[in-house]
Amino acid sequence: MKFGSMQPRSLSGCVAALFVGLVLALSAHAQGNLEIDTPAISALRKTMQQRHAQLAPLYASGAVGIAADGTVSLRDAAAVPLAQRAQANAAVAAENADRAALYREIARANGHPEWEAEVRRTFAQRWLERAQPGWWVQQGTSWSRK
Amino acid sequence: MAGRPIRVPAPAAGHEPLRGNRFPRALVSMLVLLVLATAVPIAGAAVFRVLALQIGEISRPGLVVQELRVRLDAHEQGGELAIGRLQVGAREWRALSLRCGRLRIDDGAFACTAARVDLGGRRLPVEADVEVTLGVGPVRVVLRLADGGRIDAALQADGRFRANLHRLTSPAAAAVLEPWHAELASRLRDLEAAGVLDAELDYRLGEGGGAFAQLRGRLSGGGFGRADGLLAAEGVGAAFAFEVRATGAAWSWSAQLDWDAGAAYVHPLLVEAGPRLHARGRFDGRRIELEAAELAIDGLELATARGVFDSSTRTLEALVVELTGADLPRIGPRWLAPLLVPANAQRLRFEGRADLRAELRAGRLETLGVELRGAGFGLAPPQGGYSADGEGEAGSGANGEAELLAFGPVDGLVRWSSRGSGTAALQVGGGRWEKLALGAFALDAALEPAGLRLARVRVPVLDGALVLEDLALGWSAAGWEGSGGVVLEPVSMPSLTEALGLPGMAGVMSAALPGVRLSPGELVLDGTLAVSVFGGWLQASGLRVREPFGVASHLTGEIEARHIDLAQLTETFSFGSITGHIDADVRGLELSSWRPTAFDARIASIEGDERRRISQRAVENLSALGGGGALAVVQRSVLRLFENFGYRELGLRCRLANGVCEMGGLDAGPDSGARADGGFAIVRGGGIPALDVIGYNRRVDWSELVARLQRVVAEDVSPTID
Numbered sequence: 001m002k003f004g005s006m007q008p009r010s011l012s013g014c015v016a017a018l019f020v021g022l023v024l025a026l027s028a029h030a031q032g033n034l035e036i037d038t039p040a041i042s043a044l045r046k047t048m049q050q051r052h053a054q055l056a057p058l059y060a061s062g063a064v065g066i067a068a069d070g071t072v073s074l075r076d077a078a079a080v081p082l083a084q085r086a087q088a089n090a091a092v093a094a095e096n097a098d099r100a101a102l103y104r105e106i107a108r109a110n111g112h113p114e115w116e117a118e119v120r121r122t123f124a125q126r127w128l129e130r131a132q133p134g135w136w137v138q139q140g141t142s143w144s145r146k
Numbered sequence: 147m148a149g150r151p152i153r154v155p156a157p158a159a160g161h162e163p164l165r166g167n168r169f170p171r172a173l174v175s176m177l178v179l180l181v182l183a184t185a186v187p188i189a190g191a192a193v194f195r196v197l198a199l200q201i202g203e204i205s206r207p208g209l210v211v212q213e214l215r216v217r218l219d220a221h222e223q224g225g226e227l228a229i230g231r232l233q234v235g236a237r238e239w240r241a242l243s244l245r246c247g248r249l250r251i252d253d254g255a256f257a258c259t260a261a262r263v264d265l266g267g268r269r270l271p272v273e274a275d276v277e278v279t280l281g282v283g284p285v286r287v288v289l290r291l292a293d294g295g296r297i298d299a300a301l302q303a304d305g306r307f308r309a310n311l312h313r314l315t316s317p318a319a320a321a322v323l324e325p326w327h328a329e330l331a332s333r334l335r336d337l338e339a340a341g342v343l344d345a346e347l348d349y350r351l352g353e354g355g356g357a358f359a360q361l362r363g364r365l366s367g368g369g370f371g372r373a374d375g376l377l378a379a380e381g382v383g384a385a386f387a388f389e390v391r392a393t394g395a396a397w398s399w400s401a402q403l404d405w406d407a408g409a410a411y412v413h414p415l416l417v418e419a420g421p422r423l424h425a426r427g428r429f430d431g432r433r434i435e436l437e438a439a440e441l442a443i444d445g446l447e448l449a450t451a452r453g454v455f456d457s458s459t460r461t462l463e464a465l466v467v468e469l470t471g472a473d474l475p476r477i478g479p480r481w482l483a484p485l486l487v488p489a490n491a492q493r494l495r496f497e498g499r500a501d502l503r504a505e506l507r508a509g510r511l512e513t514l515g516v517e518l519r520g521a522g523f524g525l526a527p528p529q530g531g532y533s534a535d536g537e538g539e540a541g542s543g544a545n546g547e548a549e550l551l552a553f554g555p556v557d558g559l560v561r562w563s564s565r566g567s568g569t570a571a572l573q574v575g576g577g578r579w580e581k582l583a584l585g586a587f588a589l590d591a592a593l594e595p596a597g598l599r600l601a602r603v604r605v606p607v608l609d610g611a612l613v614l615e616d617l618a619l620g621w622s623a624a625g626w627e628g629s630g631g632v633v634l635e636p637v638s639m640p641s642l643t644e645a646l647g648l649p650g651m652a653g654v655m656s657a658a659l660p661g662v663r664l665s666p667g668e669l670v671l672d673g674t675l676a677v678s679v680f681g682g683w684l685q686a687s688g689l690r691v692r693e694p695f696g697v698a699s700h701l702t703g704e705i706e707a708r709h710i711d712l713a714q715l716t717e718t719f720s721f722g723s724i725t726g727h728i729d730a731d732v733r734g735l736e737l738s739s740w741r742p743t744a745f746d747a748r749i750a751s752i753e754g755d756e757r758r759r760i761s762q763r764a765v766e767n768l769s770a771l772g773g774g775g776a777l778a779v780v781q782r783s784v785l786r787l788f789e790n791f792g793y794r795e796l797g798l799r800c801r802l803a804n805g806v807c808e809m810g811g812l813d814a815g816p817d818s819g820a821r822a823d824g825g826f827a828i829v830r831g832g833g834i835p836a837l838d839v840i841g842y843n844r845r846v847d848w849s850e851l852v853a854r855l856q857r858v859v860a861e862d863v864s865p866t867i868d
Binding site: 037038039040041043044047063074075076077078079080082083085086088090093094096097098100101102104105108128 | 256287373374375376378379380409410411413414415416484488489490491492526529667693696697698699700736738743746804843
């Protein structure tokens with residue numbers, strides 16, 4: 001798959017939507033109030049789903065891993081062609097900005113901004129559980145291939 | 147007996163070693179003759195088979211060869227040359243041997259060709275030719291490497307050393323280096339160094355005994371990659387020249403690099419070929435001093451640097467970098483955006499020029515000075531933003547899209563220091579916030595190591611101004627935080643509505659927001675925004691902007707409107723005509739990308755108006771907004787007989803959540819005002835002729851409602867009534 005294309009092939013598009021959808025849905029089950037939906041949350045969800053098409057090949061190659069703190073991490077830039085490394089880094093930064101906003105929004109939408117850290121922890125666990133086999137995940141401080 | 151080796155004894159201990167440059171050629175010749183003379187009688191034949199020679203030490207400046215043994219096999223025309231200890235410069239190796247394919251010794255010289263080389267018992271992946279002329283002659287060494295590379299080196303008796311490196315590849319170099327300099331070889335391998343090197347090395351002693359070395363050449367297809375991939379290069383083509391000269395106890399050096407092909411990734415920057423570097427400095431064995439460096443790079447008129455690097459502690463003691471004439475449209479996207487705002491790098495636009503001077507001490511930025519000349523900055527809308535109608539993005543971020551925020555031209559100076567106060571004095575020629583043009587303003591700020599303080603900034607907006615007062619901002623890893631006050635000096639509604647593309651309204655807008663607080667992801671605007679409009683007033687309070695500039699940016703607040711003249715309101719929005727006054731309250735208002743996504747709004751007519759009339763068209767519009775569920779409770783024929791009707795009271799409630807407006811009417815509790823037939827009264831008639839407007843549809847799709855309202859207002863078309 002060509003990295004950097006915003007037009008996912010239909011399969012990867014479906015996988016992307018499924019992955020993000022599953023994580024969000026399952027997170028919601030983990031704690032009822034995570035199900036909360038606001039326009040801001042759905043906007044974030046939408047951009048994250050779109051970006052997943054760009055991130056999925058990076059997860060598969062091991063360039064980007066699912067970090068323990070609810071973010072994604074450029075853990076092996078060498079797996080990305082040199083000319084696309086800056087782009088991959090930008091995608092990771094943008095994804096992490098959206099994730100931070102998502103955790104804040106969910107906590108706020110619940111009327112408890114102070115829940116942000118808890119929301120982040122719960123999501124971190126779900127992202128990790130939902131990662132596909134072969135993706136790199138971080139537990140504690142060490143990385144391993146799922 | 148033939149083949150018996152004959153040894154020339156090494157010089158006895160305490161003997162003066164035979165110094166190469168004073169080694170008498172005659173003595174060597176004599177030694178060899180002596181060997182030959184001795185060999186013949188012992189062999190008992192006309193020709194000897196094997197000859198062995200041993201020399202205690204050959205010494206040249208920078209080179210010491212000890213325990214040199216030469217063994218010549220006349221029959222095989224081969225032989226062996228073994229060195230017990232070899233010292234070049236400060237490094238030494240033991241047990242070096244060359245098994246010569248062909249060994250020739252004559253007249254004080256020996257030539258060993260097509261030799262296999264062993265060092266410390268390990269075979270090296272090279273084939274060597276070594277030619278040594280004892281006395282004043284040179285030592286020549288040719289190494290042929292496994293993959294076609296070749297090193298041609300010659301050491302003259304006067305200490306001059308020259309080496310030509312032909313097509314030297316990194317794996318071959320690492321294999322050759324392995325036994326000599328294992329650390330360097332393993333570093334080459336770890337970095338996955340690639341490329342072909344052609345170079346000339348020249349080393350000689352100067353007049354006063356000071357050494358001079360020069361390395362010049364070209365790297366083709368060069369590359370390397372650190373294991374984590376954050377530092378890497380590919381396809382690098384570069385010409386280079388390094389010179390080192392001993393000056394007293396120290397060295398002076400210069401370097402020239404012309405990088406003309408390939409690219410490198412220096413996290414998070416992609417750097418492409420083009421830069422040319424000239425640098426010179428001094429080296430005292432520990433500190434590398436950069437006296438002057440000049441970098442020619444696309445988008446910069448001039449870049450210079452000087453500094454000191456401590457090679458023993460590997461710290462950058464000091465560095466001063468000056469960039470002159472930076473062309474921001476070229477420098478900004480490539481160098482600034484990925485470093486400063488990687489998540490939004492694609493959304494930033496740069497204009498104008500800048501000069502920069504940065505001082506680093508002990509590896510940390512200490513001072514930074516920036517001068518801006520006609521600089522401009524713009525932030526495009528995020529990709530995939532929310533839109534209320536659910537049809538795609540609020541903005542694509544492509545060029546030509548209206549920017550969320552833009553400033554320029556900006557001129558002035560910024561001086562920041564990590565150890566004390568700094569200043570920023572900028573003249574901003576203008577700007578734009580969404581559809582609002584901002585006028586010219588001066589921005590004077592006191593800078594602190596991790597923050598800034600603005601005494602007062604007055605930004606003209608239309609015919610008013612936005613005034614920032616006592617604004618203090620601090621920077622931490624989480625983002626910007628701060629507090630201050632904002633005052634909106636009165637802006638006339640006619641100019642504001644015109645700028646925003648809204649129907650013209652009379653009145654003024656002003657705001658006093660003394661409690662402005664910024665935290666990561668949130669902007670709190672405590673205070674009141676007041677608008678005098680439609681003969682009454684409206685005020686907004688509890689304003690909060692969340693995720694400003696992000697994809698999920700949204701605004702929340704409360705609105706209270708009092709004594710709004712319906713005649714002016716309905717005329718402004720071409721809604722037909724209603725006379726009378728209303729109060730309105732909007733609680734829990736939430737806007738995403740300026741579109742309402744949640745609120746609880748009530749509108750109610752107020753007592754005291756003498757004439758309350760509602761036009762036929764307004765009745766039709768009101769009914770139509772109900773989506774066929776609302777109905778004017780008069781016969782259609784009757785409705786058409788009169789231009790307008792009297793009414794006693796009017797009330798409407800809409801509670802918006804999840805895209806659905808939950809409607810209510812007069813006495814607008816969710817269940818009060820309810821009629822037996824399930825409808826709710828929006829207008830209750832009074833006077834002659836009178837009519838009621840009854841709504842029946844309690845749940846209305848908000849986007850549908852907005853679309854209808856827009857049709858009614860914009861197209862001025864009378865809706866149909868079922």
